[in-house]
Amino acid sequence: MIRKLTIDNYDDIVGLWNRADLSYKPEGRDSRLSIASEMEANPDFFMGAYAGNKLVGTVIASWDLRKGWINRLAVDPTYRRKGVAETLIAEAExxxxxxxxxxxxxxxxGYNSGSMELFKKCGYVEDRDVTYFSKRESNKV
Ligand SMILES: CC(C)(COP(=O)(O)OP(=O)(O)OC[C@H]1O[C@@H](n2cnc3c(N)ncnc32)[C@H](O)[C@@H]1OP(=O)(O)O)[C@@H](O)C(=O)NCCC(=O)NCCS
Structure with a gap:
């Protein structure tokens, strides 16, 4: 079951990301403060998949006025290959x-072939000509 996440779920969210071995930025855009302010601006963008009361999946949508983005997609290792991520992607869309x-x-x-297969299954088209460039204040953000 998919539910909207709130800042009260922050510890569970981070716990899940650790279990899922997802890399995130606890001192940057994934700090409690940053997440709280993003949630305030767009409360619908933070979604959790639940098995009973247990958070087993997350996705964060974002919208930059030109494109929508799917971020922080993670599923608890014991709940994988059951379609949880597919459902989260559909909700984010x-x-x-x-x-x-x-x-x-x-x-x-580049190493994440499982995630690539997932997005392909969901109808996303890979563009291998693109290389991601970014300019950061630090590696923490
Ligand atoms: C990637 C991840 C989110 C997939 O979650 P999931 O709930 O297991 O995915 P789903 O069950 O919805 O998978 C749907 C389809 O995607 C593909 N897929 C998912 N994981 C796959 C894997 N490890 N290897 C190959 N294909 C995979 C399959 O086609 C699968 O359908 P099938 O099970 O009928 O074969 C999960 O493995 C995860 O949390 N990984 C660590 C964090 C991560 O990499 N996040 C993505 C960042 S971009």
Whole structure:
């Protein structure tokens, strides 16, 4: 079952990301403060998959007025290959389309073939000509 996440779920969210071995930025954009302010701006963008009361999956949508993005997709290792991520992607797409998104994207690290297979199954098209560049204040952000 998919539920909206709130800042009260922060510890569970981070616990899940650790269990899922997802890399995140606890001192940067994934700090409690940053997440709280993003949630305030877009409360629909933070979604959790639950098995009973246990948080077993997360996704964070984001919308930059040109494109929608799928971020922090993670599923508890014991709940994988049951379609949880597919459902989370579909929910994120729904809220992004409501915002007006006509293109929805995800950045996937080169080693992450499982995630690439997942996005392909969900209808995403890979563009191998693109290299990700960024300019950061530090590696923590
Ligand atoms: C990637 C991840 C989110 C997938 O979650 P999941 O709930 O197991 O995925 P689903 O069950 O919805 O998978 C749907 C389809 O995606 C593909 N897929 C998912 N994981 C796969 C894997 N490890 N290897 C190959 N294909 C995979 C399959 O086609 C699968 O369908 P199938 O099970 O019928 O074969 C999960 O493995 C995870 O949390 N990984 C660590 C964090 C991470 O890499 N996040 C993504 C960052 S971009």
């Amino acid at each position: 729904k809220v992004l389309r409501k915002k007006g998104a006509k293109i929805i994207c995800a950045l996937i690290e």
